[in-house]
Amino acid sequence: MALVGNLKDLKVPNLVQLNCMERNTAKLTIEHSGKYGFIYFHNGQVAHAEYDPDMGEKAFNRLLFLNEGDFKVESGVKPPVVSIKTHWNNLLLEGLHNVDTVQASNEKPEQRVVNMLMNVKGVQNAAVISREGEVIASTFDVKDESPLVAFSYLEVKKLTDVILMDEPEFISLQKQKIKTLMTKYNNDIAYMELDSKIQFETIIQFVRKALS
Amino acid sequence: METHWLSEIYNIDGVEGVLVCSNTAKIIDKMSKVLDDDKLENIAIHLLRIISANNLKNQKISDMEIYWEKFHIIVKNSSQFLLVSFCTSSGAQSLLRITQNVVLAHLLEDKKFMKMVKKHTSEKSVVLRKDKLDESEIKLISKLQ
Numbered sequence: 001m002a003l004v005g006n007l008k009d010l011k012v013p014n015l016v017q018l019n020c021m022e023r024n025t026a027k028l029t030i031e032h033s034g035k036y037g038f039i040y041f042h043n044g045q046v047a048h049a050e051y052d053p054d055m056g057e058k059a060f061n062r063l064l065f066l067n068e069g070d071f072k073v074e075s076g077v078k079p080p081v082v083s084i085k086t087h088w089n090n091l092l093l094e095g096l097h098n099v100d101t102v103q104a105s106n107e108k109p110e111q112r113v114v115n116m117l118m119n120v121k122g123v124q125n126a127a128v129i130s131r132e133g134e135v136i137a138s139t140f141d142v143k144d145e146s147p148l149v150a151f152s153y154l155e156v157k158k159l160t161d162v163i164l165m166d167e168p169e170f171i172s173l174q175k176q177k178i179k180t181l182m183t184k185y186n187n188d189i190a191y192m193e194l195d196s197k198i199q200f201e202t203i204i205q206f207v208r209k210a211l212s
Numbered sequence: 213m214e215t216h217w218l219s220e221i222y223n224i225d226g227v228e229g230v231l232v233c234s235n236t237a238k239i240i241d242k243m244s245k246v247l248d249d250d251k252l253e254n255i256a257i258h259l260l261r262i263i264s265a266n267n268l269k270n271q272k273i274s275d276m277e278i279y280w281e282k283f284h285i286i287v288k289n290s291s292q293f294l295l296v297s298f299c300t301s302s303g304a305q306s307l308l309r310i311t312q313n314v315v316l317a318h319l320l321e322d323k324k325f326m327k328m329v330k331k332h333t334s335e336k337s338v339v340l341r342k343d344k345l346d347e348s349e350i351k352l353i354s355k356l357q
Binding site for chain 1: 247251254255258259261262265266269271272273274275276277278279280281283285305348349351352353355356
């Protein structure tokens with residue numbers, strides 16, 4: 001029978017510790033804001049992790065940041081591949097050290113927002129950009145893009161003046177293989193690059209929640 | 213002129229207007245209950261500026277959607293003209309997107325229509341001319357180049 005619960009009650013590091021110390025072979029599934037993450041254990045070692053768009057240790061480290069969401073542990077499920085070879089003890093210690101470091105440097109609310117947006121299913125990159133085109137916080141190198149984002153937002157703002165409306169809630173641009181989404185965040189612009197397959201109507205509710 | 217095709221979009225529940233404009237912001241055809249020609253041309257200019265600015269960075273925009281709580285603008289971009297719809301109903305978005313794709317394909321195949329569009333098409337981007345932009349726009353554009 002699967003163990004199910006919420007991360008508010010049992011955190012990811014505790015779940016990892018529990019499965020490793022019990023020498024379990026199991027699959028841990030975490031659902032956060034509609035996005036799924038997976039950690040596979042094999043004979044008490046962390047063998048594989050996935051958290052879109054990452055795999056391996058990078059995915060594992062990102063999953064350690066989650067403080068809420070539903071989880072399920074299914075015993076006996078073997079990993080599809082082995083992407084992590086670091087001993088679970090070291091993996092967890094390094095991961096938690098990373099969480100502490102990032103949280104200490106994440107005092108800026110914009111960085112917190114960016115991290116929240118990255119937890120939304122379908123968001124591949126996120127940034128907060130000022131209306132002058134400066135990058136305030138981001139998860140990727142967006143410096144070249146930021147004046148373009150600010151210019152696009154400015155033109156939409158001017159367009160809204162023509163039709164006597166307030167600023168729009170969302171602006172979506174489909175470029176070759178990238179779908180982008182912009183929305184107002186305080187006096188700045190929250191900018192996201194999305195999985196091109198994601199439905200706009202699905203993602204906006206989670207983006208609203210992350211920004212609220 | 214191509215009102216037959218535009219009416220396919222205009223007849224969708226919630227659609228308040230639809231227009232086709234050239235890449236110089238010349239309104240080629242339109243059906244609208246709420247917006248006059250001046251406003252439509254103004255809207256087209258701002259949409260084209262976004263597209264042209266992205267082109268400067270070699271990023272081609274094929275679709276653009278702008279959402280308010282009860283109003284949406286949905287734009288399809290071919291390299292020579294824009295197809296723009298104004299809609300008040302969120303329930304018809306999927307149908308509207310599909311219909312816009314179909315109408316765009318038909319317009320691209322319509323020789324008479326394309327001849328008309330070409331009369332108002334420019335190889336150079338005219339909407340980003342510095343004398344047409346304000347200071348804040350010029351500042352941001354200069355950061356792109």
